[in-house]
Amino acid sequence: MKTRDVISLISRIRQKVNGFIVSELSHSGIDGIVVSHGDIIYALFQNQKMTMAEIADKISKDKSTVTALINKLVRLGYVTKERDTGDSRVVYVTLTSNGYELKPIFEAISHKVLEVFYLNISQEEKEELIRILSKIDQNL
Incomplete structure (x- = not known):
């Protein structure tokens, strides 16, 4: 398989x-949430209070993109923003109660994604796929 075919395949899967x-x-x-919003919400499930910079680093997006995504999540009522009292340049983001209510839904969807993803794939194939993807991740 040619390199461009592999890249095209990975893009289609994504x-x-x-x-x-x-x-x-x-x-x-x-409605109104895209996958990048989910990345932010999932990061906040793991760390209840994060700075914009921490979120940007965690989800591998630039700060301006994260700011736009978070502003939409604020409008939708899933997160709040709060400036640091000692340094007004630092903005903390936390989930609202509506944001926390998404956790079981996100977990169920993640489970469904993995069920579909690994359909007709043996345990050996799954382990080999994970091993290869981990190597690719380390290479990059």
């Missing part, structure tokens, strides 16, 4: 997974 996630969110009654 698009399909993202479409599946957005569709599942919509079926759960959650």
